[in-house]
Each structure stands twice: as structure tokens, then as C-alpha cells.
Amino acid sequence: MIAPYSHILILASLLFLMGAACAAARRSLIMILIGVEIMLNAAALAFIAASLRWRHLDGQAFVIFIFAVAAAEVAVGLALIVYAQRRTGSVKADDYQQLQG
Amino acid sequence: MLIHWLDILPLLILSAGGLAIFGAGAFLPRRPSWVLFGLASLTALGAGLAALLMAPGSAAFLGMVDLGSYSRFFTILLMSITLLSLFFLHRYAQVRNFAGDELFALMIYAALGMVLVAAAVHWLIFFLGLELLSLSLYVLIASRRRETTALEAGVKYFILGAVASAFLTFGIALLYAATGTLEIKASLAGVSQAVPMPLYFLALSLIFVGIGFKISLVPFHLWTPDVYEGAPAPVTAFLSTGSKVALFAALLRLALNLGEPAWEMAWPVLWVLAVLTMALGNITAVYQTKVKRLLAYSSVAQMGYLLMALVAVKQGSLPALLFYLTVYALMDLGAFGILGSLSEPQADLDELEDFQGLGFSHPWRSAVFACCLLSLAGLPPTAGFLGKIFLFWALIKADCLILAVIGITTVVFSIYYYFKVLTSLYLRPRRREFLITPPDLAVGLASGAIFLLVFLLGIHPGPLWSVIEQISIFLSR
Numbered sequence: 001m002i003a004p005y006s007h008i009l010i011l012a013s014l015l016f017l018m019g020a021a022c023a024a025a026r027r028s029l030i031m032i033l034i035g036v037e038i039m040l041n042a043a044a045l046a047f048i049a050a051s052l053r054w055r056h057l058d059g060q061a062f063v064i065f066i067f068a069v070a071a072a073e074v075a076v077g078l079a080l081i082v083y084a085q086r087r088t089g090s091v092k093a094d095d096y097q098q099l100q101g
Numbered sequence: 102m103l104i105h106w107l108d109i110l111p112l113l114i115l116s117a118g119g120l121a122i123f124g125a126g127a128f129l130p131r132r133p134s135w136v137l138f139g140l141a142s143l144t145a146l147g148a149g150l151a152a153l154l155m156a157p158g159s160a161a162f163l164g165m166v167d168l169g170s171y172s173r174f175f176t177i178l179l180m181s182i183t184l185l186s187l188f189f190l191h192r193y194a195q196v197r198n199f200a201g202d203e204l205f206a207l208m209i210y211a212a213l214g215m216v217l218v219a220a221a222v223h224w225l226i227f228f229l230g231l232e233l234l235s236l237s238l239y240v241l242i243a244s245r246r247r248e249t250t251a252l253e254a255g256v257k258y259f260i261l262g263a264v265a266s267a268f269l270t271f272g273i274a275l276l277y278a279a280t281g282t283l284e285i286k287a288s289l290a291g292v293s294q295a296v297p298m299p300l301y302f303l304a305l306s307l308i309f310v311g312i313g314f315k316i317s318l319v320p321f322h323l324w325t326p327d328v329y330e331g332a333p334a335p336v337t338a339f340l341s342t343g344s345k346v347a348l349f350a351a352l353l354r355l356a357l358n359l360g361e362p363a364w365e366m367a368w369p370v371l372w373v374l375a376v377l378t379m380a381l382g383n384i385t386a387v388y389q390t391k392v393k394r395l396l397a398y399s400s401v402a403q404m405g406y407l408l409m410a411l412v413a414v415k416q417g418s419l420p421a422l423l424f425y426l427t428v429y430a431l432m433d434l435g436a437f438g439i440l441g442s443l444s445e446p447q448a449d450l451d452e453l454e455d456f457q458g459l460g461f462s463h464p465w466r467s468a469v470f471a472c473c474l475l476s477l478a479g480l481p482p483t484a485g486f487l488g489k490i491f492l493f494w495a496l497i498k499a500d501c502l503i504l505a506v507i508g509i510t511t512v513v514f515s516i517y518y519y520f521k522v523l524t525s526l527y528l529r530p531r532r533r534e535f536l537i538t539p540p541d542l543a544v545g546l547a548s549g550a551i552f553l554l555v556f557l558l559g560i561h562p563g564p565l566w567s568v569i570e571q572i573s574i575f576l577s578r
Contacts, residue, residue, distance in 0.1 A: 009275075009278060009300075012271075012274070016267075016271050019267070020264075020267075023264050023267075029256065029260065032260055032264075033260075033263070036263040036264055036267050039264070039267035039268075039270075039271060040267050040270055042271060043267070043270040043271040043273070043274040044274075046271065046274035046275060046277075046278055047274045047277060047278075049278065050274065050277045050278035050281070051277075053278070053281075054277075054281040056281070058225075058277075058282075058283050059274075059277055059283075061225075062224075062225055062228075062273075062274075062277075062283065065225060065228065065229060066228075066270060069228070069229070069232045072232070072236055073232070073236065073263055073266075076236050076239050076240060076259070077239075077259055077263065080239065080240075080243055080252070080255055080256055080259055081256065083243075083246060083252065084252050084253070084255075084256050087249055087252055088249060088252075093260070096253045096256055096257065098249060098250055098253055099250055099253055099254060099257075099326075099327040099330050099331050
């Protein structure tokens, strides 16, 4: 490996933090979903780096599963959001506050 | 390599059953809901019986799925939960016109995810099971899609759940980076010189955040009341028992496998979170005027009691934990299931005033509801009383006296709000006419079974206790 292993972990952590910040700060449901996808990709990057370090294929196999799961999550999530948008006319997270105690 | 496919028969039955329901929905004209319901119930029953009767040939399947007595116990428990939820769900969905094939098939797939989570000994299976469970639940919560509240609950659970599972995935990635193995036991136990400690602890805390969200521990519980209120009541019953039992089973396995230095760091955190969860869950429940939200906070508090006993899990509180987990599943399932059955077609009964006089106009179902509430409050002679006694006794024996005292205080405090519901049921005059649909045979069977079991386990816990003790001895060996 040319790049040191710790650098890749740091890059992955930065990516994860950026995704988390996007999910926490943006109010649009679509942007939150994108933030979550970035967090999952950061996990995939960390897996690949670790897999090269330990010289197993387990980590890389896990990444394929992460991609599959992320795709399924987007499919379910977008379906929900599109349907909710049709019912309420909004994709802003703050507009969903009918349920309160 | 010879693969013993029969060892994972319960998992195979569940997968095939889910596909069969989707197939029936696609090919049968007009999709009669009793066929779909029958297929789903047979699947859950078959998987439970397979786990009960088949002795697996090896200890683990390809090093991925545990086949031991611990996971068989949880498979049977989860299948019973699924079956009872299906019994409550069928009538509810039929009356409200959303009993399609996707509803029943997703229930079965969620159950498969739960079994995988409870039985996983490899992080990959844990991850896949958790995602299968969560993705099915997102859709199930929003399955009454003409209701804006159900849709809102689905969106909220989806957003927070997706963030939580991203935390969990990154945690697993860091754990793999730190230890170089994806086997749960090896990755948690081995702390050698090579493992960088900060990375290891960061990984563990990220994983704990992910799990803590799913079982709604206190800093991560904010979704709980909204989702429980918006989702259809039988789905709430399934969500609040099945997914929590499965995740708690996984958390227990993690705690038991956690090596010595990490456990020394972990148990004070668990201690604080347990106190917070018990206290905040019970205190917030008092201020609720809606019964579903009240029960949601009460289930948060119940998770606090379980977490409290988890602190002492290395000093032998495991049998008490497993017993209380079983009892919790029964009584919470009963409470939410009956709540669904006692609801009117337009909207679920929710405000405390709506329940006034219900105890006399619908005496049977109200009696089951009341006995589940008494059990949640922990009054004798119900199973909840005995379960709490076992929990606190295990804690006192493990020298966690302060925690036990705090726990007992919150239990006593919690009796107040359960009685608020009971007074509305029995002691206040009826305010209006109810349009509650009469129960069918399945609801009757399910509520009868829960009623009997809540009292049976409260009076005669011996058989279940001896099974649980054998499992704990086997695990701690």
C-alpha cells in the first residue's frame, strides 16, 4: 500500500463526520438521506483499508454487502419520502410534527 | 466442505414463507387476506417448532450463526412474539383495509431479521439481520399509508434508524480495523498489545449508540413515543417487543463476550445510562395524556430495568435477565395488541378520556389489558412482579445496592401512572358510545394465551426458570 493505513482511517473518519454533519444540519429529508449514504461509504472505505492491512478478504466482502444494503435503504427511504411528499406537500423535516405529546 | 443445511431449518422456513406470501399475493386473484394470514402464521409456527424440536448437528453454522441453546431459546421466543402479533394484526388490518401481501410478508422478513440478530456470532450476519429487520419495520410502520400520522411515524423512524445503522456500520468497520477479525467473540475478547485502545473504544461506543437507539435507551429514545403513537397498534406491539428482545439478546451476547479491560470501562457507562433510562422514562410517562405515548415511555423504562441488570451480568444476573425479557415481551405485546383490538376503525383510541367506562362495556379485553398493565407495574400475582423480584435480587446479590435502590424507587413511582389508566378504565363513567369492532377467534386466542401466561409465570415460574438456568450455565461455561 502506498498511502499509510492510518491516513485512510483518518480520511474515512472525516468523511463520516461530514456525513453526520449533513444529516444533522440539513432540514431537507433528501439531504439527510444523502448524509447517511456518505456515512455508510465512510464505513466502506474503512473496511477496505482494514482489509488491506490485515490481508483478509472478509472486509472487502463486507463492503459489497454494505453497498447492497445502502441501495435497499435508499429504495425504501425514497419511496417513503416521495409518498409523504405527495400527502403533505413538503420534504422539510420540520413540517412533520403532527405527532407530539 | 459438507454444509448441514438442516441446522438452519428455522431460517429456511422463514425465508421460504416470506417468498410464498409474496407469491400468493402476486398470483392469487383478489388476494384473500385469510390465505396470506394463514401462510404467515404457519411459517412462524413452523419455524418455532423447528427450533424447538430439531437438535442441530453442530455448534455454529459456518462460523456465522449460533445454533446453541441460547439462540434456540430466542428463536422460539421471537416466533411466539411474531405469531401473537400476527393474530392481533390480521383483524385490525382487515377492518382498516390494509391487509395486503406485503404486510404479512414483511412481518415474516422482520422476524427473520430478528432471529439473525439474536443468533449472530459474526458481525456480517448481525449487520444483515439488523438491516433486514429495520427495513421491514420502516415499511410496516407506514403500512397504513393513507394515514398521515402513520406516514410521519415511518419517515421519522426511517431517518433516525438510518443514522443509527450508519453509526453501527462505522463502528463495526473500526472494530475490524482495530482487531482484524469479524467474529464477534474474537473481536471483543482479544485485547493484545497490537490493538490500539482509543480506536477500539471508539468502535465499541459507536456500536453501542447504534444498538442503544434500537432499544431506545435514554439519550437515544426520542423517536419512541412518536413512532409508537403513529404506527398501527399491532405493529407497535411487534416493534416494541420483537425488535427489542432481539437487540437485547445481541447486546447480552456482546456484554458476555467483552474482554476484561473494556468491560471495566463499559459498566460505569451502562450504570449511568440505566439510571437515566429508568428515571426519565418513568417521570416523563406521568405527564402523558395519551395512552400509547404513556406505554411508549413505560417501555423505555422497562428497557432501563433490563439495562440495570446488564450491569451485573458478569456476576450471575443472566437468568433473571432472560426471564424478565420473556415476561416483558408478553406483557408489552398484550398491552399494545389489546389497545389495537379495542380501537375504532377511524382512529386508535388514544386519549385517557376515551378509555372511560371501557372496562364495563368490553369486559374481557379490558381485563386482559388491565392485567398486562398490572404486570408492567410489577404488582403480584403477575409475572411482572416475579420478574422484577428476580432482577432486583440478582442485583443485590451482585453488590449493586445503590442501583437496586434507585431501580426499586422508580418501580414504586411508576405504579402511579399505570393506575391512572386503570382508573379511567374502571372508575370513571362512560362518556360516549364506542364503535369498537368485535374480536375474531385469533384475537381471542392471543389475548387468552397472554392472560394465562402472565398469571402462570407469576405463580409457577419453575419450568421456564429451569430452562433458562440451563442456558445460562451452558453460556457461562
